[in-house]
Amino acid sequence: MLADQTLQEDVSESYITDAVYFSRYNTHLNPLNMHYVTVLNGFAAGALPASFSYCDLGCGDGTTLNTLASLFPEASFLGIDFNKEHITRARSIAIEAALGNVEYRQVDFSQLDQLELPEFDFIVCYGTFSWINPVLQGMIMAFAGHHLAPGGKFAVHYAASPGKVQIDPLWHFLRVMTEEEGGEVDSLEKARRGVQLLEDMRTKGALFFRQNPVALNREKRLVQQDINYVAHETLTEWQALNHGEIASALDKYGLTFSGSLLLYENHLELIMPDRFLDLVRGAPSVTARETLKDFITNQGLRSDTFTRKESGMDGNISLRLGDLCFAPAGFDTRLPPVHRFPSSMNVVMGPPAQKLVDILDQQPCTYHALTSHGDLSGFSRDDIHKALTFCVAAGYVMPVKSGAVYAETSPNTSPGAGHRLIEATLNESFQPQQILDLPSCTLGQVYRVGSLMGLFLKGMLLDGEKEPIEYALAQISKEGFPITFPQTTINDNAELMELIGKNYRQFNAVVLPRLVRCGVVM
Numbered sequence: 001m002l003a004d005q006t007l008q009e010d011v012s013e014s015y016i017t018d019a020v021y022f023s024r025y026n027t028h029l030n031p032l033n034m035h036y037v038t039v040l041n042g043f044a045a046g047a048l049p050a051s052f053s054y055c056d057l058g059c060g061d062g063t064t065l066n067t068l069a070s071l072f073p074e075a076s077f078l079g080i081d082f083n084k085e086h087i088t089r090a091r092s093i094a095i096e097a098a099l100g101n102v103e104y105r106q107v108d109f110s111q112l113d114q115l116e117l118p119e120f121d122f123i124v125c126y127g128t129f130s131w132i133n134p135v136l137q138g139m140i141m142a143f144a145g146h147h148l149a150p151g152g153k154f155a156v157h158y159a160a161s162p163g164k165v166q167i168d169p170l171w172h173f174l175r176v177m178t179e180e181e182g183g184e185v186d187s188l189e190k191a192r193r194g195v196q197l198l199e200d201m202r203t204k205g206a207l208f209f210r211q212n213p214v215a216l217n218r219e220k221r222l223v224q225q226d227i228n229y230v231a232h233e234t235l236t237e238w239q240a241l242n243h244g245e246i247a248s249a250l251d252k253y254g255l256t257f258s259g260s261l262l263l264y265e266n267h268l269e270l271i272m273p274d275r276f277l278d279l280v281r282g283a284p285s286v287t288a289r290e291t292l293k294d295f296i297t298n299q300g301l302r303s304d305t306f307t308r309k310e311s312g313m314d315g316n317i318s319l320r321l322g323d324l325c326f327a328p329a330g331f332d333t334r335l336p337p338v339h340r341f342p343s344s345m346n347v348v349m350g351p352p353a354q355k356l357v358d359i360l361d362q363q364p365c366t367y368h369a370l371t372s373h374g375d376l377s378g379f380s381r382d383d384i385h386k387a388l389t390f391c392v393a394a395g396y397v398m399p400v401k402s403g404a405v406y407a408e409t410s411p412n413t414s415p416g417a418g419h420r421l422i423e424a425t426l427n428e429s430f431q432p433q434q435i436l437d438l439p440s441c442t443l444g445q446v447y448r449v450g451s452l453m454g455l456f457l458k459g460m461l462l463d464g465e466k467e468p469i470e471y472a473l474a475q476i477s478k479e480g481f482p483i484t485f486p487q488t489t490i491n492d493n494a495e496l497m498e499l500i501g502k503n504y505r506q507f508n509a510v511v512l513p514r515l516v517r518c519g520v521v522m
């Protein structure tokens with residue numbers, strides 16, 4: 001027993017606990033998206049039920065889990081993390097947002113098998129699996145194996161081989177060079193020193209960088225990144241993993257690979273040139289296919305879903321997809337003629353795609369309703385299917401809650417359902433670079449706005465004294481020039497007035513009406 005405990009302490013000590021990791025809402029982990037992936041790939045059918053259970057292993061500060069809890073009030077959520085500060089922050093937001101359906105436990109993964117927990121419909125482990133000891137990886141897979149309900153989905157994100165193999169020596173160097181005899185130096189300081197040392201190595205022309213271009217590019221980005229992020233990324237026991245090894249370990253628990261959380265990666269033609277397609281389609285096994293894909297695309301990060309497959313799943317994609325409901329994902333519903341995917345593949349969006357988005361802009365629709373819609377009558381089922389799945393893959397359309405209906409577009413001034421989380425989000429102090437994730441309980445998805453839109457909304461919903469545009473101006477004027485926004489730098493008052501005016505017109509014409517229709521604002 002003592003030997004076991006020592007082992008457990010050792011394996012957990014390989015991950016840092018003295019630096020906070022600031023998370024962003026992760027849309028890939030939305031259960032509607034995970035469900036869509038598994039339906040698309042033949043591992044589930046029909047709409048996502050309103051009530052389900054969801055467990056996040058390594059939940060960090062709970063940003064994603066709290067947002068999901070506000071989006072799905074009938075579901076229940078559990079977050080697990082061993083970092084005390086993460087759990088404290090996660091709980092305090094949950095309390096501030098009055099979320100009664102989310103619970104957090106400060107627990108080490110090494111103790112997972114001792115927790116008395118029920119089965120879950122979703123288990124996720126994001127940004128964590130490659131960064132922990134292999135013993136803990138085994139415990140996480142065993143937990144998913146034992147705690148996934150029939151039809152349940154397990155999502156695991158990890159640094160992958162071959163794309164990230166050059167990174168291993170980089171982080172190894174950083175860890176060894178910053179190890180302190182007395183352990184007096186904290187992780188943030190170690191990360192700072194490590195980054196400086198690597199920068200020194202690169203600029204002085206260390207041969208490693210010259211012969212390993214992936215490591216070179218990674219190092220160049222490292223100096224610009226937030227030091228808390230760098231500490232969590234580099235100072236842990238780190239490995240690039242092979243999909244095949246994970247798939248084979250999970251297979252022993254009856255879990256089967258069911259697709260990628262990155263939606264476009266589920267379509268071979270969107271991730272690789274035509275010349276490879278026959279070879280990949282003819283792969284003798286799923287693992288061989290995924291290995292070929294990873295090699296052809298030099299995949300460096302994977303976001304895999306695994307499913308406890310239920311028997312008797314319908315082979316017909318139209319029947320499986322039929323009851324799933326969709327809506328436009330952005331504010332602007334005009335599609336570009338060509339979409340460029342992250343794989344650098346260019347795809348012509350075409351008339352059925354634009355028509356389909358226009359229909360969804362009137363009201364969220366099921367796949368069945370789309371295939372029988374008069375405006376799409378000139379197109380074949382195949383055309384409609386391809387247009388829909390490519391629009392989802394490109395991020396123009398998203399799966400939404402079953403039966404979702406838009407609200408009327410006359411706004412008064414109160415936040416919609418999930419409003420406590422919206423208030424908490426808007427109340428964060430203004431930062432020009434900030435992105436705000438506003439939950440739409442109507443759709444079960446999030447709308448993302450920039451800091452200026454956030455200020456207009458805050459002025460409108462929470463201030464009431466001034467016009468939103470005056471409120472925004474008063475807040476921003478407290479900043480000194482220059483002010484750097486994500487796409488522009490503002491140097492004086494005239495430029496600021498112009499930017500605010502332009503954004504306010506966009507806010508009134510496009511952003512606010514959509515937020516009202518989707519229930520973010522009532």
Ligand SMILES: C[S@@+](CC[C@H](N)C(=O)[O-])C[C@H]1O[C@@H](n2cnc3c(N)ncnc32)[C@H](O)[C@@H]1O
Nearest residue numbers: 012015023058060081082083108109126127128
């Ligand atoms: C890089 S963060 C990812 C957080 C979040 N999932 C995200 O994607 O934003 C990794 C998380 O795993 C947690 N973690 C690492 N080792 C752990 C262990 N042995 N037990 C519990 N949590 C652990 C860390 O505290 C941290 O919050």
